[in-house]
Amino acid sequence: MSSSTAIAPVTSRTDLQPAGGIANGSEEQYVTFTVGSEEYGVNILAVREIRGWTPESRLPNLPDYVRGVVNLRGIIIPIFDLRARFGGGPTQVTKRHVVVVMQVGERTRGILVDAISDILAIGHEAIKPPPDIDSGLVDAEYLSGLYTAENRMVTLLNVGKLFAGEHVDQDAVPRAMLEPT
Amino acid sequence: MDDLSRFKQTYFDESAELLAVAEAGLLRLAPGEIDMDEVNAIFRAVHSIKGGGGAFGFSDLVAFAHEFETVMDGVRNAEIPVSTELVDTLIRANDVLSRLLAHADDGTEPPAGTTDDTIAALRRFLGKTGAAEETPAPPPATVHADDEDDEAGIFGDALAAIQAARDDQPPPVAGPVPGGKSPGDKVRWTIVFRPKAELLLSGNEPTYMLRALRRLGDAEVVCHLDRLPSLRDLDAELLYLSWTVTLLADPRVGRAQIDDVFEFVADDCDIRISAEALPPAIIPPAEPAPAAQPAPVRPPSVQPAANLPEPVVPPPPPVAPPAPVATSGSAKPGDGAKRANGGGTGGDHAGPTTHTIRVDLDKIDRLVNMVGEMVITQAMIAEHLRDLPPGQFQELLEGLEGLAQHTRELRENVMSIRAQPVSSVFSRMPRLVRECAAMTGKEVMLVTSGETTEVDKTVVENLVDPLTHMIRNSIDHGLEGPEERERVGKPRAGTVHLSAAHRSGRIVIEVTDDGRGINRAKVLSKAIEKGLVQPGSALSDEEIDNLIFLPGFSTVDQVSNLSGRGVGMDVVRRNISSLGGRIGVYSAPGEGSRFVLSLPLTLAVLDGMVISVGDERFVLPLTNIVESLRPKPADLHGLVNKCDVIMARGEYVRLVHLHRLFGIPKAIDDATKGLVVLVETEDGSRLGLVVDEVLGQQQVVIKSLEANFRRLDGVAAATILGDGRVALILDVAGLREMSRHGSANSGGASAPTIPSLAAPADRGGQRQRQTV
Numbered sequence: 010m011s012s013s014t015a016i017a018p019v020t021s022r023t024d025l026q027p028a029g030g031i032a033n034g035s036e037e038q039y040v041t042f043t044v045g046s047e048e049y050g051v052n053i054l055a056v057r058e059i060r061g062w063t064p065e066s067r068l069p070n071l072p073d074y075v076r077g078v079v080n081l082r083g084i085i086i087p088i089f090d091l092r093a094r095f096g097g098g099p100t101q102v103t104k105r106h107v108v109v110v111m112q113v114g115e116r117t118r119g120i121l122v123d124a125i126s127d128i129l130a131i132g133h134e135a136i137k138p139p140p141d142i143d144s145g146l147v148d149a150e151y152l153s154g155l156y157t158a159e160n161r162m163v164t165l166l167n168v169g170k171l172f173a174g175e176h177v178d179q180d181a182v183p184r185a186m187l188e189p190t
Numbered sequence: 191m192d193d194l195s196r197f198k199q200t201y202f203d204e205s206a207e208l209l210a211v212a213e214a215g216l217l218r219l220a221p222g223e224i225d226m227d228e229v230n231a232i233f234r235a236v237h238s239i240k241g242g243g244g245a246f247g248f249s250d251l252v253a254f255a256h257e258f259e260t261v262m263d264g265v266r267n268a269e270i271p272v273s274t275e276l277v278d279t280l281i282r283a284n285d286v287l288s289r290l291l292a293h294a295d296d297g298t299e300p301p302a303g304t305t306d307d308t309i310a311a312l313r314r315f316l317g318k319t320g321a322a323e324e325t326p327a328p329p330p331a332t333v334h335a336d337d338e339d340d341e342a343g344i345f346g347d348a349l350a351a352i353q354a355a356r357d358d359q360p361p362p363v364a365g366p367v368p369g370g371k372s373p374g375d376k377v378r379w380t381i382v383f384r385p386k387a388e389l390l391l392s393g394n395e396p397t398y399m400l401r402a403l404r405r406l407g408d409a410e411v412v413c414h415l416d417r418l419p420s421l422r423d424l425d426a427e428l429l430y431l432s433w434t435v436t437l438l439a440d441p442r443v444g445r446a447q448i449d450d451v452f453e454f455v456a457d458d459c460d461i462r463i464s465a466e467a468l469p470p471a472i473i474p475p476a477e478p479a480p481a482a483q484p485a486p487v488r489p490p491s492v493q494p495a496a497n498l499p500e501p502v503v504p505p506p507p508p509v510a511p512p513a514p515v516a517t518s519g520s521a522k523p524g525d526g527a528k529r530a531n532g533g534g535t536g537g538d539h540a541g542p543t544t545h546t547i548r549v550d551l552d553k554i555d556r557l558v559n560m561v562g563e564m565v566i567t568q569a570m571i572a573e574h575l576r577d578l579p580p581g582q583f584q585e586l587l588e589g590l591e592g593l594a595q596h597t598r599e600l601r602e603n604v605m606s607i608r609a610q611p612v613s614s615v616f617s618r619m620p621r622l623v624r625e626c627a628a629m630t631g632k633e634v635m636l637v638t639s640g641e642t643t644e645v646d647k648t649v650v651e652n653l654v655d656p657l658t659h660m661i662r663n664s665i666d667h668g669l670e671g672p673e674e675r676e677r678v679g680k681p682r683a684g685t686v687h688l689s690a691a692h693r694s695g696r697i698v699i700e701v702t703d704d705g706r707g708i709n710r711a712k713v714l715s716k717a718i719e720k721g722l723v724q725p726g727s728a729l730s731d732e733e734i735d736n737l738i739f740l741p742g743f744s745t746v747d748q749v750s751n752l753s754g755r756g757v758g759m760d761v762v763r764r765n766i767s768s769l770g771g772r773i774g775v776y777s778a779p780g781e782g783s784r785f786v787l788s789l790p791l792t793l794a795v796l797d798g799m800v801i802s803v804g805d806e807r808f809v810l811p812l813t814n815i816v817e818s819l820r821p822k823p824a825d826l827h828g829l830v831n832k833c834d835v836i837m838a839r840g841e842y843v844r845l846v847h848l849h850r851l852f853g854i855p856k857a858i859d860d861a862t863k864g865l866v867v868l869v870e871t872e873d874g875s876r877l878g879l880v881v882d883e884v885l886g887q888q889q890v891v892i893k894s895l896e897a898n899f900r901r902l903d904g905v906a907a908a909t910i911l912g913d914g915r916v917a918l919i920l921d922v923a924g925l926r927e928m929s930r931h932g933s934a935n936s937g938g939a940s941a942p943t944i945p946s947l948a949a950p951a952d953r954g955g956q957r958q959r960q961t962v
Binding site: 064065066067068069070071077078079080083084085086087116117118 | 563806807851853894895897898899903904905908910914916
C-alpha cells in the first residue's frame, strides 16, 4: 500500500487477513483503507460491514463530502466521501470503490474510500500522537493517532468526531423521527 | 397462575380506561351544572376499580377507592354539594388511585402515607354533610334498587353481597321456601331457565336476570350442574348451568314482567314459566362442590349469584373479594355505563354485544411494517414489468394491477386499525388548562372541537408534548389576567380554542387564544438582545412572529413554572417537523394568536408521484399536487426579472426550478421543455415546480432520513423505490420557504397570508364547552 498513485491499487476482499493475529489485551484491531496515497484506520468494532459501491441518491445543498444516501437493507444511510472530507475533491467512483459501513453512536453511516487494505492489531503503546499541527491546516480533532506499519504511516481516525459537525444542530432534537418501518 | 396474571393485566388495562373516564367526568363536573349521568359514570368507574382490586387482593387500593367511592356516592345522592374544592379533591383522589394502581402493577408497595392526605380531604366532605364520620362505613343506605345494575360492571358479583349487606330488607334467607305454602296472598311462580351454552358469547349475563327476578319478589334460586362437563372438556366461554327459580311475588307482578326479564335472551334459552306450584326442580340438583374448583373461567363464577340468597353478609367495609374470574376479558367497562342508561328494573339484560377486541400494539406494528415491505416489493415488480415488451403479457399486467389495488386497500385497512381519534390527546388538555389557569391566576375557558378526527396512533402519541407546550404558552403568554381583560373590554375569562380537522389528507390542529397577541416590538428587541437577529434588520410582521420558534427564544424575563425557559416553541417546532408536519403562527395584536399545526395522517406510507430532475428522482406527496402541465412559452412571464410566474387556473403562480433549488446538474431549465407540477401547500398557497419528467404514481414507504443523518430543508423524508434506490420525499412548504429565502437560509415557517383570526376553526363538528 505504499503505492503513491492517485488511486491506489484496489485490494480485493480476499486480502482481508488479520495481519497482526488475534488481538490480545493491550491491542485493538483496526481496519485500514486507502484514500489516494494515504492510509487510514478505524477501530474494527465500529465497522459493521464493507460493501461495494452502489449508486447513491444525492442530497441537496450539502457540502461535497456528503455523497448522498443509499439503501442498506431497508434503512437509509448517508455516505460520506472521505477524500472530499479531507479536501481532495469528490471521488470519481468506479465499481471498485468501497463503502465502509460504520456504527457511530446510534447512527449508521458509510464512508466512501478507495480500497480496503488491511486489518492491523495495534497496541496502544504503538500509537503515536499526531504532531502538533497548526489547527488551520488540519483539524486534528478527529485524528486519534498515527501508527507505523512496516514503513507506511497509518492515520487512525476517531469516527465519532469525524462527522460530528454533521448533526450537531440536530442532535438536540429530543425525539428523532419515528421510524415506522 | 399465568391465567391469573392475564386477568390482572386485563384489570390494569381496564382500570386505566376507567380512570380516564373518571377523570374526564370529574373535569366536567362543576358547581351548578351537575350531570347525574357523569356522576354515576365516575362512581361506577371507581367502584369497578375497587371491585377488581379486591379480587386481586390490593387492599390499600381497595381501602382508598372505598373512600373515594363513598364521597362520590354522597355526590350522587346530592348529600355533598359540588364545589370547586370538592372537584379538586376528587381529581387528586383520582391521581392517587392511579398511583396506587401503578404500584400494584409493578408489584411495589406505595410509600406509606401516600393516601393519607387525600383520605383526610375526602373525609372532610363527608363530615360536612353529616354523613357519618365513621367511614369506612358502608355508603349511605339510600342506594336505589336499580343502582345495582349500574354497579354491576365487570366485577359484579361481590356487589350482590354488598347489596345484601346494605338492603333494608335482607334478601330472602336461603333454605327451602316452605313448599306450596305461599305466605299471604303471594303468587308462586316457578321459572325454569335453561340458557343455551352460547349465551355468554353474545355478551349476556344470566346473573342480571336472576337478580332482576329477585327484585320481583322473594326468589329461591337453584342452580343445576347437570350439564357441567368434566374440567378437561370444559370450554371457558360456554355456559353449562341452568336454574330453577321459585319466586314468591306480589300478585301485581304479572307474567309480562317476568317475561320482560328474559326479553333479550328469549332466543338463546329455554324458559318455562308457570304460576302453579310445581316440584321445585325438574332436574335433581347436583352437588355444587366440584364445580367450584375449576380453573378461573366464567361459568362457575355465576354460581355464587345463583346461590345468592345465602345469608352472606360481609362485614363493612364492603370489599368482599368478588370471584377473581369475573375479570375474564369479555366484559367491557363501557357496558356498565350503557346499561345504566337503560334505566328501569325490567330492562335488566346483558349489555350490547361488543364487537371489539384488544390487540397488542406490537402485532399491529408488525403488520404495518409488513405491508410497507409489500408495497416496496410490489413497486419493484411493477418496475421490472415495465421493461417487458408491450402487449405480450397482458394477463400478467392485469394481475399486477389487481395486486396494486389490493395492496392499497390492505394498506388503508391496516392503517385504519391504528387510527385513533385525537380526543385521547384533547381529553388531557382540560386538566392542563385548569392547572395552568390556577398557576397563573387567569380565568381560562377551553373550547375543543373536532375531537373525533382520526389519525394514526403514532401521530396521536406525538401530539401530546407539542400541544401541551402550545396550550401552556397560550395561557401563560397569550392570555391576559382577568383585570387586564376587563380593562380592554374583553370577557374576564380568556378562551383557548383547540380544534382538529382533516384537510387534504392531513390533520390540521389549531390552538387559538383571544389574548393579547404577539407583542412584536418585545419579540424583536428580545431577539436582537439574544443575538438571534441582527440589529437594524427589517423584518416583516410574520417574520417577527416566527422568531418565537427560534431555539433559546423567550420573552419572559422570569422563568416561571410554566414557561420561560426558552425551550418551548422551538422544541414544538422540531417535534412537529420530525413528524413531517409544519407549524405556523398567526397573530393580531390585541385579538389573539393562532397556532396551526399540520401533520400527516400516518407516518408509515404515503401516496406519491415520482418525478425526475436530472439524474435524481424525488417523490411528491400526492396530496400536494394539483396538476402537472407543460407550459407554452406564452404562459410564462418574468416578474421584475426576479422569478418566473405562470398563469395556471386563473391565477399567477410562481415557478420554482427544483434543480436550481437543489443544485442538480443536467436538468432541464426551460419550463416549456420540461414539466410544471402545480403544487399546493397546506395553507393553500400554490407553487409551480419545474421538473424534467413525471414518472408515475406510487405508494411509498416513508423512511426516516434523520435516524442516521439529519433533517434537510425541503425534504420531508426518504423512501426506497422499486429498484432499491433511495428517493427523497419533498416537502412542498419547505421548498416554498427555500425559494423565498434562498437556499442558504434554513428559515422558519413563515406565513404568507394571515387568515382572519375572527373565524377560528368552526369546522369539525360538535363543540364542547367547559369552564375551568
